Amino acid sequence: MAAALQAKLQSEQRFTADVAHELRTPLTGLHLAAELLPPGRPAEMVQDRIRAMSRLTDDLLAISRLDLEISRLDEKAERADAEVQQLGPPAEPAVRATGLAAEVRVERDTRVETDRRRLQRVLGNLVAHAHQHGRPPVLLTVDGLVSTVRDHGGGYPGHLLDHGPQRFRSRSGSGRRTGHGTGHGLGLTIAAGQARVLGATLRLSNAPDGGAVAELDLTPPVPGPRRAPSGGGGGS
The missing domain is CATH 3.30.565.10 (Histidine kinase-like ATPase, C-terminal domain)
Known part of the structure; x- marks a missing residue:
């Protein structure tokens, strides 16, 4: 059971990192495309949603980095720079x-x-x-x-x-x-x-x-x- 739980956790961590990296390229394209929209409410709504997606992607990347830091912490019993x-x-x-x-x-x-x-x-x-x-x-x-x-x-x-x-x-x-x-x-x-x-x-x-x-x-x-x-x- 412990091995299965650990495997599930590692799979979830890999998924988080993969999703975050895969989102970066299409988000960049969306941002550039949104800049070409004529000024107005539709353009503002699209840009607002792109910003929300960008924040989500940044959070996912932060979590994937934390996963790596925590795994090193567990392995080496190290703490943050303090x-x-x-x-x-x-x-x-x-x-x-x-x-x-x-x-x-x-x-x-x-x-x-x-x-x-x-x-x-x-x-x-x-x-x-x-x-x-x-x-x-x-x-x-x-x-x-x-x-x-x-x-x-x-x-x-x-x-x-x-x-x-x-x-x-x-x-x-x-x-x-x-x-x-x-x-x-x-x-x-x-x-x-x-x-x-x-x-x-x-x-x-x-x-x-x-x-x-x-x-x-x-x-x-x-x-x-x-x-x-x-x-x-x-x-x-």
Whole structure:
């Protein structure tokens, strides 16, 4: 069973990489063709869909790169390039990079050895996912080693809380395209993969008064026997 699961995971990873690379060429052609359309609403709609497809392709390429990094991580027990960082300062740039609104609160700052670029990518993806699948206001809080992104929408669906991000899962358990866990949702996949490379823990929950809560915990792992690699890097 373990061998079958590993084979399934590897097949899924190869599929992700192949799809991403195969999409690049036709997307380039579509972009050039769209530039020839006369100005107007139809041209804007086509260009908007091309941009959405380009973002999806970029996300797929990011996931395929993460798959490779995680497999190396499992094989060699290596971590991301890390330096001692304050956790408060990267929060504001991470939000600005998304172009979206989120209140940033630094309740308790601290220093930890981590990769600032990856940290900002995780926080940015969580903020973007909160806007895409939840409702404002979106709040990013840094409290010691835990950074939390919370929105005020309908919360995460049960399958996401039970099983974590699973790539290509496109609908909530009810079959309706509403709320967290709908759409391609690859932002959470990338956030979960980047968190794993950082050696961090990404926890998903729902607030008692409504809204989805994503906690990135950078508490260093307790040294101990190395566990066997497990499949990861799904996303929704």
